[in-house]
Amino acid sequence: MRGNDVRLDNMSITYPNGFRAVQPTDLTVQAGEFFSILGPSGCGKTTILRAVSGFIEPSGGRVLIGGEDMAGIGPNVRPTALIFQNLALFPLMKIWENVAFGLEARGMSKRARRDRAEKLLDLVALTDQAGKTPGELSGGQRQRVAIARALAVEPAVLLLDEPLSALDLKLRQHMRAELRAIQRQTGVTFIYITHDQGEALTMSDRIAVMNEGRIEQVGTGDEIYSAPETAFAASFVGEVNRIDGRVVSVAGDLAEIDTALGRFRGRNPRDLRAGSPAMLFVRPEAMRLDCAENGLVARLLRRDLEGAFLNLYFDAQRVELAVHVTNDGQTQIPSGEAAEIGFQAANAVILPAGPLARTGQELAAQ
Amino acid sequence: MKSLLKGYGAPLTAFFFAAALIWGLLLIILPQLTMLERAMTAPKRALDSSVAISLSRDAETCISVLETYEAAPPPQTSSFGMAVPSASGMSVPSSSGMAVPSASGTARDGALRPYILQCDRANTHVSLVRDRGEASAYLDEIYGLPALAVSDRDPIDAQKRSAAEIADIARALYGDLKAQEALANPYTLANFGWLVAARMIPLSAEQKIIEDSKPSKRIMELVGLRFEEDGKTYERIGLITLARTLVFAIAATGLALILCYPMAYKVALATPPERAVWLFLGLIIPYAIVELMRVYAWTVIIDNIGLLNGLLQRLHVIGEPVQFKRFPGTVFVVIVYTYVLFMVFPIYNVMSTLDRNQIEAAKDLGASTWRVHWRIIIPHSKPGIAVGTIATFMLAAGAFSVPRIISRGLQAEWFSQTIYNKFFESENSNVGAAYSFAYTVVCFVLVGLFMWLMRTRLKDFARVQ
Numbered sequence: 015m016r017g018n019d020v021r022l023d024n025m026s027i028t029y030p031n032g033f034r035a036v037q038p039t040d041l042t043v044q045a046g047e048f049f050s051i052l053g054p055s056g057c058g059k060t061t062i063l064r065a066v067s068g069f070i071e072p073s074g075g076r077v078l079i080g081g082e083d084m085a086g087i088g089p090n091v092r093p094t095a096l097i098f099q100n101l102a103l104f105p106l107m108k109i110w111e112n113v114a115f116g117l118e119a120r121g122m123s124k125r126a127r128r129d130r131a132e133k134l135l136d137l138v139a140l141t142d143q144a145g146k147t148p149g150e151l152s153g154g155q156r157q158r159v160a161i162a163r164a165l166a167v168e169p170a171v172l173l174l175d176e177p178l179s180a181l182d183l184k185l186r187q188h189m190r191a192e193l194r195a196i197q198r199q200t201g202v203t204f205i206y207i208t209h210d211q212g213e214a215l216t217m218s219d220r221i222a223v224m225n226e227g228r229i230e231q232v233g234t235g236d237e238i239y240s241a242p243e244t245a246f247a248a249s250f251v252g253e254v255n256r257i258d259g260r261v262v263s264v265a266g267d268l269a270e271i272d273t274a275l276g277r278f279r280g281r282n283p284r285d286l287r288a289g290s291p292a293m294l295f296v297r298p299e300a301m302r303l304d305c306a307e308n309g310l311v312a313r314l315l316r317r318d319l320e321g322a323f324l325n326l327y328f329d330a331q332r333v334e335l336a337v338h339v340t341n342d343g344q345t346q347i348p349s350g351e352a353a354e355i356g357f358q359a360a361n362a363v364i365l366p367a368g369p370l371a372r373t374g375q376e377l378a379a380q
Numbered sequence: 381m382k383s384l385l386k387g388y389g390a391p392l393t394a395f396f397f398a399a400a401l402i403w404g405l406l407l408i409i410l411p412q413l414t415m416l417e418r419a420m421t422a423p424k425r426a427l428d429s430s431v432a433i434s435l436s437r438d439a440e441t442c443i444s445v446l447e448t449y450e451a452a453p454p455p456q457t458s459s460f461g462m463a464v465p466s467a468s469g470m471s472v473p474s475s476s477g478m479a480v481p482s483a484s485g486t487a488r489d490g491a492l493r494p495y496i497l498q499c500d501r502a503n504t505h506v507s508l509v510r511d512r513g514e515a516s517a518y519l520d521e522i523y524g525l526p527a528l529a530v531s532d533r534d535p536i537d538a539q540k541r542s543a544a545e546i547a548d549i550a551r552a553l554y555g556d557l558k559a560q561e562a563l564a565n566p567y568t569l570a571n572f573g574w575l576v577a578a579r580m581i582p583l584s585a586e587q588k589i590i591e592d593s594k595p596s597k598r599i600m601e602l603v604g605l606r607f608e609e610d611g612k613t614y615e616r617i618g619l620i621t622l623a624r625t626l627v628f629a630i631a632a633t634g635l636a637l638i639l640c641y642p643m644a645y646k647v648a649l650a651t652p653p654e655r656a657v658w659l660f661l662g663l664i665i666p667y668a669i670v671e672l673m674r675v676y677a678w679t680v681i682i683d684n685i686g687l688l689n690g691l692l693q694r695l696h697v698i699g700e701p702v703q704f705k706r707f708p709g710t711v712f713v714v715i716v717y718t719y720v721l722f723m724v725f726p727i728y729n730v731m732s733t734l735d736r737n738q739i740e741a742a743k744d745l746g747a748s749t750w751r752v753h754w755r756i757i758i759p760h761s762k763p764g765i766a767v768g769t770i771a772t773f774m775l776a777a778g779a780f781s782v783p784r785i786i787s788r789g790l791q792a793e794w795f796s797q798t799i800y801n802k803f804f805e806s807e808n809s810n811v812g813a814a815y816s817f818a819y820t821v822v823c824f825v826l827v828g829l830f831m832w833l834m835r836t837r838l839k840d841f842a843r844v845q
Contacts, residue, residue: 067744068744069740069743069744088743089740089743089744090743090744090745090746090747090748091746094744095744095745096740096741096744098737098740098741100735100737102735102737102738102740102741103741104738104741104742104755104756106759106760107755115742115745115747115755116745116746116747118751118755119742119745119746119747119748119751120746163745164745166745167745167746
């Protein structure tokens with residue numbers, strides 16, 4: 015099996031009711047890459063997947079797989095295979111028949127189909143389950159059947175639509191590693207849709223962060239996490255502290271931002287000019303209790319023990335700031351009214367003010 | 381039982397059981413058993429003992445009439461025979477019983493008494509009722525009685541004597557037969573024999589040539605439903621009607637299935653739900669009309685001066701009106717129309733439970749539209765197809781109003797009409813019971829065969845709703 019590259023060329027999708035699910039988008043997924051599209055529900059990521067698999071025709075632009083324009087080519091002819099969120103196994107067929115369905119559609123003889131299905135079930139360690147029906151299998155086993163079924167047709171691109179979301183945490187973590195291993199072993203291009211940043215960060219070669227039909231940032235997990243390019247990307251991936259303000263001066267790579275809590279310095283990747291409204295983002299683990307640089311005075315609200323980490327929550331003039339410290343017994347936890355906390359300028363990033371990911375509180379209120 | 385009590389409480393559980401009992405016993409098993417018993421009971425009048433007792437009553441009546449005649453021989457004008465109260469006339473199966481008009485009171489040449497019906501019938505050489513196909517039997521021959529009759533040429537006294545003798549013999553025989561019959565098995569399969577009995581079809585030479593060349597008649601000859609004997613044509617009318625009805629019902633069910641599968645698919649899977657509501661309404665509305673009205677609507681269409689003929693004449697396709705009500709195809713079409721809904725809804729119900737992702741998954745794996753239907757949608761819809769097919773078949777096979785209203789008696793009967801006629805318009809309603817029970821069994825076997833063909837396990841039916 016060899017993967018193929020997938021290219022979206024200025025592709026946009028507008029639904030018949032006028033809703034623009036995907037804004038004009040350019041995106042290239044390399045051959046043999048494990049590529050994730052990460053975004054909140056309703057951001058258009060599944061729509062992109064369906065456009066690549068051929069169930070939706072783009073309203074504008076093109077979809078190219080292996081350099082070939084896919085316009086007018088139906089899902090049954092495209093070199094893609096899709097793994098559905100609910101897996102969509104065929105409940106009335108045996109496991110090996112499920113796996114061999116794509117081969118049956120290609121007119122392969124029953125014997126050859128059975129042999130090929132056995133091989134694929136071997137790959138996902140389900141050889142002994144070939145004669146059962148999907149209803150008799152556990153969630154993880156079903157998951158693996160779905161993967162084997164998709165791989166049976168030797169797709170150049172495997173599309174996965176949140177396939178792990180229905181599994182238990184432990185199983186999910188195990189399946190992440192398994193998926194990654196299968197991808198390496200087969201060399202097929204994986205496009206993986208998820209709203210779970212943990213999945214995206216652990217498995218992917220590269221990630222695209224999406225919001226409201228637009229791709230905000232494309233990069234490796236490290237880039238997305240450490241060097242977010244938009245306020246949304248910074249707030250959606252991982253936990254982050256945010257301080258709103260306005261850029262007052264720029265010096266080299268750094269910029270200074272004036273906020274209600276004082277003036278702070280941070281990296282300036284988007285070349286903001288003095289006077290632009292901006293947001294400063296710092297990861298909780300980059301916050302220091304004993305740092306004079308970018309210091310501010312805050313009051314400890316509460317202290318959550320998370321085993322290896324201590325999560326401290328401070329209030330600084332109604333801005334909540336999280337500080338994660340290693341629970342090694344060395345750190346002096348401030349008690350009483352006010353404490354001095356800070357962060358290094360190299361660990362902070364100043365980005366243009368923009369839409370943010372919804373917090374858990376906002377989602378719960380919805 | 382315990383969980384039922386716990387879950388629903390005693391009164392509701394009792395109600396469940398009562399309902400199940402009423403349903404199973406009262407509505408299904410009991411009527412069928414009653415029907416079977418009736419079907420296996422020979423009609424009273426057909427028994428040999430009834431023939432013997434009528435004979436003795438006829439002979440007795442003959443004597444009393446002769447006595448009256450002796451006492452006051454009337455002038456030879458009035459219709460003497462008619463005035464005689466006939467005690468037995470009603471229960472005699474012989475063809476001469478009811479139908480013979482008593483000519484008049486006038487005595488024939490050489491006769492010493494006027495015509496008296498009962499004296500005429502007081503004859504031991506009376507025919508017994510036997511199944512069709514058997515040689516006819518006579519009372520005197522079967523039971524070794526002397527051949528006695530009341531001859532009108534004998535003196536009145538001698539007539540009275542022989543009548544008394546006949547009465548005695550017949551009464552004695554009646555007693556014996558009655559005792560025998562009481563001991564004998566009261567059940568017989570004779571009523572079912574009527575179903576397979578052949579009847580002679582009177583045909584002129586020209587008619588016969590035309591009939592013989594019809595393919596349907598050839599098929600009948602091939603399977604033994606029609607045969608020739610001594611140059612006469614016989615047909616097993618009952619079986620022919622049965623076979624014909626079943627063939628029509630099966631064909632109507634097949635056509636309904638072919639029509640309904642795409643309809644159900646369109647509404648259940650190929651239309652966005654918000655628009656499917658309107659399609660659904662479109663399906664239901666015609667069926668919010670009483671069945672009879674729906675059937676009558678068709679008579680407006682197919683009448684000689686109906687819509688269809690009017691249209692065809694207006695378009696100069698035909699000169700003379702076509703008598704659609706004479707075409708078996710018309711009944712067929714109306715049956716399909718009337719019962720198509722019972723096919724659509726079970727299929728629709730099951731189909732709409734199919735996860736559309738499965739269709740997309742199959743397509744994504746490279747399946748053609750045909751394969752998606754054959755491998756995914758049809759297997760999933762199987763229970764619905766089975767229920768719809770069985771319901772439509774049973775309704776079509778038992779259709780009564782449609783063939784009756786549409787054909788208006790101008791076509792061969794539907795078997796349900798035959799059953800009705802045997803029940804309410806023939807001399808022997810037990811034959812109707814036999815027909816009805818046989819039909820139930822045949823349909824049951826066909827349904828079982830169909831389920832076996834579909835490999836539909838009984839538990840699959842639970843998935844329908």
